Amino acid sequence: MSGYDIKSLFKGLSWLIDSPSYGSLYPTLHSLLDDGLATVNVEPNNSKPPRKLYEITEAGRRELRTWLQELSSTQFSIKAFVRHLILADSLSNDELKTRLTHRRTQIVDYLSTPTPLEESDGNPPQELGQRLVHDYSTAIAEAELRWLDAKLSALTQTAGEGQDHGLYSSS
Amino acid sequence: MSGYDIKSLFKGLSWLIDSPSYGSLYPTLHSLLDDGLATVNVEPNNSKPPRKLYEITEAGRRELRTWLQELSSTQFSIKAFVRHLILADSLSNDELKTRLTHRRTQIVDYLSTPTPLEESDGNPPQELGQRLVHDYSTAIAEAELRWLDAKLSALTQTAGEGQDHGLYSSS
DNA sequence: CAGAGCATGTAACACGTTACATGATTAG
DNA sequence: CTAATCATGTAACGTGTTACATGCTCTG
Numbered sequence A, B: 001m002s003g004y005d006i007k008s009l010f011k012g013l014s015w016l017i018d019s020p021s022y023g024s025l026y027p028t029l030h031s032l033l034d035d036g037l038a039t040v041n042v043e044p045n046n047s048k049p050p051r052k053l054y055e056i057t058e059a060g061r062r063e064l065r066t067w068l069q070e071l072s073s074t075q076f077s078i079k080a081f082v083r084h085l086i087l088a089d090s091l092s093n094d095e096l097k098t099r100l101t102h103r104r105t106q107i108v109d110y111l112s113t114p115t116p117l118e119e120s121d122g123n124p125p126q127e128l129g130q131r132l133v134h135d136y137s138t139a140i141a142e143a144e145l146r147w148l149d150a151k152l153s154a155l156t157q158t159a160g161e162g163q164d165h166g167l168y169s170s171s
Numbered sequence C: 001c002a003g004a005g006c007a008t009g010t011a012a013c014a015c016g017t018t019a020c021a022t023g024a025t026t027a028g
Numbered sequence D: 001c002t003a004a005t006c007a008t009g010t011a012a013c014g015t016g017t018t019a020c021a022t023g024c025t026c027t028g
Helices: A003-012 A022-034 A058-074 A078-086 A093-112 A128-157 B003-012 B022-034 B058-074 B078-086 B093-112 B128-157
Strands: A038-045 A048-056 B038-045 B048-056
Touching: A003 A022, A003 A048, A022 A038, A022 A048, A048 A058, A058 A078, A058 A093, A078 A093, A078 B128, A093 A128, A128 B078, A128 B128, B003 B022, B003 B048, B022 B038, B022 B048, B048 B058, B058 B078, B058 B093, B078 B093, B093 B128
Parallel strands: none
Antiparallel strands: A038 A048, B038 B048
């Protein structure tokens, strides 16, 4: 993909996670080249600035794998999970299944932790906000749980299909 | 609340949105005092550092309102919406309803935009990640829509109840 | 008796955004 | 004809994190 393509992808997801600015995106791409983690293929684009199509190298893929491993073992955020999904192409069927299962565990844990419930006394000084957010957070978590279950069952039924991980077969 | 309390609140929400570090939280609280947007009430805490309980001033509440207005009219992100919910105490019944309705509109718009569907040709070079994320994003958006509808109907049924906005009456 | 939680705060550093620079093409 | 989209890039600036400093208390 080109820097522009990457930016577009994130822009479409910006309601869920932050989208990087070109000011950080382009320099990052340049440093990937310097480190040999990616290669470019410059494609002329009639009098417009040429499209620079980046591709990950083997070394890059190795780095990516360890980075994703780190991510999933230390971060629970939606941001981290979405990053994982975006990069699902780099994972094998089994790896993806492992990650989704791990995520499922985290969500279940989150949903089962009994709300801290702060403020002893007669409790409501002013905490409508807290309750609303907690409520919202729970609703989102439950939705994610259902989504994970659906994907996991699709992934398990068609065990070793390779290509599309059995997720989007027969439209 | 104290700086510590605020941090705890965000920590509990860190799976949804970023939690600020103390390194930015405390200085921010200090600058609110300088600007007269908040006041402190220092509460001794037997030999532990005293708890500094901050409270918003009238001027602060005015600033907050315009800030929230700005937020909701320019940002569509979950981050912005969660901020709004946390601060729901500062909004009147009608204001809250307006914001939720506005959010609902945004979600509906998002769900109705026909997926860009990039890559003309025979389309699938490698875009499992894109599809997965889109799928996930849609599932979350639909869950939020249902949540909004539930809250909005609760809010409308008990029109002008004041106190708890009619949201959490008779448990 | 060690580690987690309570509780506040500062300074160096890294990071990312904003604003700028450039310019053709296509859609309304 | 104007605005949006395509397409890349740099430098100054602002903001936020990381690491450090301090010290009591409760839990396992």
